[in-house]
Structure formats: C-alpha cells, structure tokens
Amino acid sequence: MSRAEQVTVIRPSRGWRSLQIGELLRHRDLMKFLIWRDMKVRYQQTLLGGLWAIIQPLGTTAAFTLVFGSLAKVPSDGIPYPLFSFTGLVIWTFFSQAVIGAVGSLIGSTQLVEKVYFPRLILPISAVLRGLPDLAIAFVCLIAAMIYYGVVPDWRMLWIVPLTLLAAIAATGVGCGLGAINVRFRDVRQGVPLLIQLWLFVTPVAYPASLAPHSWRPLLGLNPMSGVVEGYRWALLGGAPPSVMLMALSTASALVFLLVGLAVFRRMESSFADII
Amino acid sequence: MTTAARPWAIKVEGLTKRYRLGVFDSNLRQSIAGMGKSLVRSLTGSGKAASAASEFWALRGVSFEIPRGEIVGLIGHNGAGKSTLLKILARITEPSEGTVQFVGKVGSLLEVGTGFHPELSGRDNVFLNGAILGMSHAEVARHFDRIVEFAGVEQFIDTPVKRYSSGMYMRLAFAVAAHLESDILLVDEVLAVGDGEFQKKCLQRISEMARDGRTVVFVSHNLAAVQALCPRAILLDKGLVLADGPTRDVLQTYLHRGRDGPMSRCEWGPAEAPANGVFRLRAARVESAEGDPLAPVDITKPFRITIEYERLKSGAGSVAIRLIDETGVLVFDLSNSTPDTGPAGFYRESCVVPGDLLNSGEYRVSVGLFDENEHMLEAQDAVAFDLMDSDRDRRGWYGKWEGVLRPTLAWTRERLADGA
Numbered sequence: 042m043s044r045a046e047q048v049t050v051i052r053p054s055r056g057w058r059s060l061q062i063g064e065l066l067r068h069r070d071l072m073k074f075l076i077w078r079d080m081k082v083r084y085q086q087t088l089l090g091g092l093w094a095i096i097q098p099l100g101t102t103a104a105f106t107l108v109f110g111s112l113a114k115v116p117s118d119g120i121p122y123p124l125f126s127f128t129g130l131v132i133w134t135f136f137s138q139a140v141i142g143a144v145g146s147l148i149g150s151t152q153l154v155e156k157v158y159f160p161r162l163i164l165p166i167s168a169v170l171r172g173l174p175d176l177a178i179a180f181v182c183l184i185a186a187m188i189y190y191g192v193v194p195d196w197r198m199l200w201i202v203p204l205t206l207l208a209a210i211a212a213t214g215v216g217c218g219l220g221a222i223n224v225r226f227r228d229v230r231q232g233v234p235l236l237i238q239l240w241l242f243v244t245p246v247a248y249p250a251s252l253a254p255h256s257w258r259p260l261l262g263l264n265p266m267s268g269v270v271e272g273y274r275w276a277l278l279g280g281a282p283p284s285v286m287l288m289a290l291s292t293a294s295a296l297v298f299l300l301v302g303l304a305v306f307r308r309m310e311s312s313f314a315d316i317i
Numbered sequence: 318m319t320t321a322a323r324p325w326a327i328k329v330e331g332l333t334k335r336y337r338l339g340v341f342d343s344n345l346r347q348s349i350a351g352m353g354k355s356l357v358r359s360l361t362g363s364g365k366a367a368s369a370a371s372e373f374w375a376l377r378g379v380s381f382e383i384p385r386g387e388i389v390g391l392i393g394h395n396g397a398g399k400s401t402l403l404k405i406l407a408r409i410t411e412p413s414e415g416t417v418q419f420v421g422k423v424g425s426l427l428e429v430g431t432g433f434h435p436e437l438s439g440r441d442n443v444f445l446n447g448a449i450l451g452m453s454h455a456e457v458a459r460h461f462d463r464i465v466e467f468a469g470v471e472q473f474i475d476t477p478v479k480r481y482s483s484g485m486y487m488r489l490a491f492a493v494a495a496h497l498e499s500d501i502l503l504v505d506e507v508l509a510v511g512d513g514e515f516q517k518k519c520l521q522r523i524s525e526m527a528r529d530g531r532t533v534v535f536v537s538h539n540l541a542a543v544q545a546l547c548p549r550a551i552l553l554d555k556g557l558v559l560a561d562g563p564t565r566d567v568l569q570t571y572l573h574r575g576r577d578g579p580m581s582r583c584e585w586g587p588a589e590a591p592a593n594g595v596f597r598l599r600a601a602r603v604e605s606a607e608g609d610p611l612a613p614v615d616i617t618k619p620f621r622i623t624i625e626y627e628r629l630k631s632g633a634g635s636v637a638i639r640l641i642d643e644t645g646v647l648v649f650d651l652s653n654s655t656p657d658t659g660p661a662g663f664y665r666e667s668c669v670v671p672g673d674l675l676n677s678g679e680y681r682v683s684v685g686l687f688d689e690n691e692h693m694l695e696a697q698d699a700v701a702f703d704l705m706d707s708d709r710d711r712r713g714w715y716g717k718w719e720g721v722l723r724p725t726l727a728w729t730r731e732r733l734a735d736g737a
Contacts, residue, residue, distance in 0.1 A: 050418050052412070078437065081441070157409065
C-alpha cells in the first residue's frame with residue numbers, strides 16, 4: 042500500500058475549481074469500462090448493431106441529395122452531391138450523437154452519481170468517446186463511397202485525425218456544460234434536439250461554406266463545426282483548402298466551448314449527488 | 318509525516334451538511350419564479366427567516382477521529398445523519414462546512430451492485446463493478462477467482478446476471494466489494510444481503526479486513542452485529558454526535574433514547590388524545606418488567622406493555638395490543654381475555670411479555686380499545702422499541718438470528734443405541 046501515507050482532505054469547495062486531470066487519469070479504467078459496457082449492451086439489444094452507424098448518415102444523405110442536391114440544386118464545389126453531403130454528415134453525426142449522449146450522461150447514471158465516488162467528468166467524456174467506433178464504421182462506408190465516385194484519398198487524409206479531435210473537443214465542451222445544467226433543469230434535455238437541428242443548418246453540411254457571402258465567413262468560423270466539416274471535405278475529397286482564418290477561428294471557438302463547458306461542469310459538480 | 322505523528326486514519330472536524338429544501342426546482346420556470354420570490358423576500362427583509370425554514374441540517378458540526386485499524390460502528394435512528402456522513406466520507410457529496418482528512422484509499426460499500434448491468438454476464442459485471450468501485454483492471458483480475466468462489470456462482474459466471482436469483486446477484490455484488498484493496502472501508506447495511514450463511518461470511522470478511530490493519534466504518538441497524546464487530550461506536554442523533562465510546566456504553570445510550578415519531582413511551586394530552594364515545598387513550602409505554610422505563614430490554618428479559626386510558630362512561634370494553642416486527646410481520650394480536658366492565662374513570666392496564674420468547678429487533682406496538690359493540694379505537698404504532706440481542710448462544714454468528722421468535726426451548730437427549 043504505497044499510497045497509505047497520502048492524506049486526502051475533503052472540504053467544501055467554493056467558486057471555480059481545478060479540473061483534477063490526475064483524478065481523471067486514475068479512473069481511466071472506469072472510463073474504458075463504461076464505454077465498453079454501453080457498446081456491448083447496445084449491440085446485444087439491437088438487431089442491426091453497428092449498421093446503425095451507417096444507416097443514420099446514409100439516410101440523411103439520401104434526403105439531402107433529394108432536397109438540396111436535386112430539387113434546390115445547391116452547389117457542392119464540383120463534387121458529386123451525395124459524396125459531398127455524406128462526407129459532412131459522417132463527422133456531423135459523430136458530433137451530434139456525442140452532444141446528445143454527453144448531455145444525458147449524468148441523469149442517465151443517477152444511481153452511480155448517488156452511490157459511488159469518481160470524477161463525474163468521466164460520464165460526459167465517455168459519452169463522447171463512445172461515438173468513435175461508430176465513426177470508424179461510417180468512415181469505412183465513406184471510403185467505399187469515395188472509391189465508387191472515383192475519388193482517391195492521399196496523404197491529406199491524415200488531417201481527419203486532428204479534425205475529429207476538434208469535433209470531439211467542441212462536443213465535450215457543449216455536452217459537459219449543458220449536461221451539468223441538465224442535472225438541475227431538465228428543460229435542457231428537451232431543448233437539445235432543437236439545438237442540434239438548428240446547428241446542423243448553420244454548419245456547411247448540406248451546402249459549401251463558399252455559398253456564404255464573404256462578409257459572413259468570420260461568423261461561420263465561430264461555429265467550430267464549420268471548420269471541421271470544411272476541413273473533412275478538403276482532407277478527403279480534395280479541392281481548395283479551407284481558409285486559414287476559418288480554421289483558426291473554428292479551433293479557437295472549439296477551445297472556448299471546452300473551457301466554458303468544463304468550468305460550468307466543475308462549478309456545478311459538487312451538488313450533483315444532492316439534486317440529481 | 319510518520320504514522321506516530323498522525324495517530325488517525327480518519328479525522329472529521331466540524332462537519333456540517335445543509336440541504337436546501339424547495340430551492341432546487343428541477344424546472345426553469347419554477348426556478349425563475351423562486352428567484353423572484355426570494356428577491357421580494359430580501360427586499361421586504363423577511364429573507365432570513367424564510368431561508369432558515371427551507372433548510373435541512375443533516376449534520377451539525379460532527380467531529381471524531383478514528384485510528385488506523387479500528388472498526389467503528391455508526392448507529393442512530395433513520396434520519397440521524399448516518400448516510401449523509403458516509404456519503405461525505407465516500408466523497409459522493411460535499412460537506413457544507415468542516416473538513417474530513419483521511420489517509421490512504423477509501424473503498425465504499427454503500428450499495429452493493431451499483432452499476433451492475435442485467436444484460437451483461439457475471440464475469441463482465443465483476444470487472445465493471447470493480448472499475449466503478451475504483452479498482453484497476455489488474456486488481457480485479459488478480460482477485461477474480463476468489464471473488465467468484467466467495468459468491469459461489471462458479472457455474473453461472475458467463476450467464477447474464479438478469480437470469481440470476483436475487484440472492485446470487487447480491488452475493489456476487491458483495492463479493493466484488495469485499496475484495497477492494499482499500500485502506501479504509503465504509504460499509505452500509507450490507508447485512509441485509511443474502512441468506513444467513515452468506516451474512517456470516519460477510520461479517521467474517523469484514524473482521525478479517527480489519528485484522529489486516531484496515532480501518533472500517535460500519536453502519537448498521539443490526540445492533541448485535543455492531544456489538545460483535547465494533548469495539549467502538551458513534552451514536553448520531555439529528556445530525557449531532559450524541560455518544561462516542563465503547564460500543565456497550567453507546568448502545569445503552571441509544572436504547573434509552575426515544576425516537577421521533579413513536580417513542581418507547583407515548584403520552585397524549587386531553588386535547589390530542591385519540592378518543593371515541595367510550596374511551597380516551599392517554600398513554601402507552603414499553604418498560605422493563607419491573608416498571609423501569611429506562612432499562613434496556615434484551616431478549617432474555619420480560620418486558621411490560623402498559624396502557625392508560627379514560628373510560629368516559631360505564632360499560633363493557635376490552636383492550637388489545639398488536640406487536641409488529643421490523644419487517645412488518647404481525648407477531649401477535651391479543652386482547653385481555655376477560656372484557657372489563659366498570660364505572661367511568663382513569664385506568665391503567667398492563668401485561669408482561671415473557672423473556673426468552675421474541676427475537677431481537679425493532680418492534681412497534683399498536684393499541685386498540687373496543688367498546689361493547691366491538692367498535693375500536695386504535696392508536697397505530699403508538700410505541701416502538703428495540704429488543705436487544707443477548708450474548709447467549711451466539712456460537713460465533715453475529716448476524717441477526719433468523720425467525721420471528723427465538724424462544725428458549727427445553728431440549729432432551731437420549732442415547733438410543735450404541736454406535737458402531
């Protein structure tokens with residue numbers, strides 16, 4: 042028992058507090074198990090299991106292709122519209138599922154929060170990470186679609202790693218902040234689907250960022266998902282790289298989302314067990 | 318710092334926990350309305366009184382130290398603050414004021430089976446639950462065989478736990494927790510788990526852990542178990558430490574003390590007394606056979622149930638008592654064999670329940686008065702009391718003895734033939 046001499050002090054915490062990354066790391070096995078449990082249970086209980094990871098973006102792609110591609114004739118930077126929108130939807134689906142999962146993660150684990158100690162941040166973070174296997178499955182389907190349309194990926198494909206990280210950072214920030222508020226005000230959970238729906242329309246998923254007037258571009262960049270989706274298309278499908286300003290703004294705003302979300306979470310965390 | 322300089326494993330100082338009632342509306346609209354109200358209150362100057370009324374103090378300045386390797390029993394009636402204290406020690410909730418310091422790692426057995434998922438196999442749940450309780454994968458793997466053996470579910474370890482009997486489920490859950498490698502163990506009411514054999518195993522395991530130099534805080538309503546396991550006990554009452562010392566002394570204090578709601582004696586003023594046209598009930602109490610209301614009663618001793626009532630007019634009537642145990646089982650429902658007839662007046666009627674008859678535990682007494690038409694006046698759960706276990710015939714088993722009754726029987730033994 043090497044830790045036997047380590048003294049822990051419990052005292053009321055007030056105001057803003059630190060993240061306690063060390064505590065999070067000490068509980069990484071728990072995080073792994075929570076992710077693993079949720080995936081295992083989901084695959085045991087559903088007929089199609091991992092196929093759902095593809096069905097959702099594929100279905101939306103079909104709808105977008107019909108409405109925006111064929112009827113509204115939305116431009117797609119010279120890329121076949123189905124491939125154009127599917128690429129955006131693959132990462133968008135990851136992001137939206139991550140936000141919804143993270144917001145509901147605390148009240149979905151009431152029993153754990155009331156009965157056991159662990160850094161509560163594990164819950165929203167594992168809800169975000171849980172989407173990665175689904176993203177991987179959808180990605181395989183995306184590669185198949187690219188091959189079908191004759192698009193050959195090159196080294197730029199590696200960019201999707203930092204871009205996915207950026208989406209995860211933004212989702213963690215939003216999910217933690219709203220998830221914490223949701224413990225006290227269940228209204229939040231009602232509002233999240235609407236938020237996600239509106240967010241999809243201000244993100245260049247169904248349309249290219251180039252469609253937005255020049256003066257609006259900085260505004261577009263304040264949405265971290267703009268940079269992520271535009272970046273994804275460039276990394277996978279080629280074409281003109283997204284502007285440096287858009288990427289810089291999106292990265293910065295993702296980090297702001299994360300910091301604000303974590304701060305709100307930590308601020309409210311001490312009352313979770315009392316009011317959940 | 319050396320251990321000599323720090324003689325405690327847990328040090329609690331001035332621990333206070335306030336819950337705000339009614340403030341945490343889980344709906345935004347109500348909360349905004351609430352903010353408006355409190356603004357009005359603060360403007361009109363009545364804010365202080367209102368906020369005090371909406372607060373609940375679960376703990377009020379609790380302090381104690383527990384040296385390393387000691388087992389301490391935490392006792393008190395429901396709502397005394399035991400669970401809140403345990404939750405703060407386990408870091409599930411934060412104190413409002415005061416500090417807790419502890420040395421090493423804390424493991425808590427507040428609720429066995431937390432996080433068990435019915436769809437997963439026993440094996441998966443062992444690892445999952447271990448992780449939830451703060452064990453690393455390697456730690457669980459190291460103890461896996463012992464956990465499964467302890468729970469006695471070897472054959473079913475790859476079956477989803479939703480197919481387990483509730484006994485198997487609880488045994489497996491306790492087994493995981495019982496193998497936590499922690500310096501301090503918090504245990505809450507685990508003895509309500511499983512059958513007698515398994516309870517015995519649990520208690521043995523807990524004392525084993527203490528022998529290994531671990532500090533144990535043990536919360537239980539099972540006074541016999543507290544007495545057997547813990548040399549020291551802390552009695553909480555309404556958020557305060559009422560007694561702290563050798564278990565035997567603390568238990569005496571506990572048993573002498575009445576409770577909120579039904580008390581071991583109950584008296585009614587003329588205005589509030591339950592009454593019908595014939596009777597008015599004035600008092601009910603449980604006391605030792607000699608009539609000492611303060612003497613603790615253990616199962617070997619007789620005790621007296623006394624009822625005082627007014628008869629408002631002359632006529633026939635009878636008195637009945639119902640004794641209900643802690644699980645809600647009606648132990649008996651009896652009335653005095655001969656109906657009373659008599660003039661109006663103030664009466665006292667009592668009966669003695671013999672010793673060596675009932676089992677230990679918490680009992681409630683309901684009192685009924687019947688008039689000649691068998692119309693009943695009843696005071697439900699008028700009196701409650703604890704019947705303490707005795708040290709008699711323990712044979713190394715410190716859980717609650719099973720059964721509603723625990724009479725002393727006259728046994729005989731005859732040798733019928735010579736053995737081979």
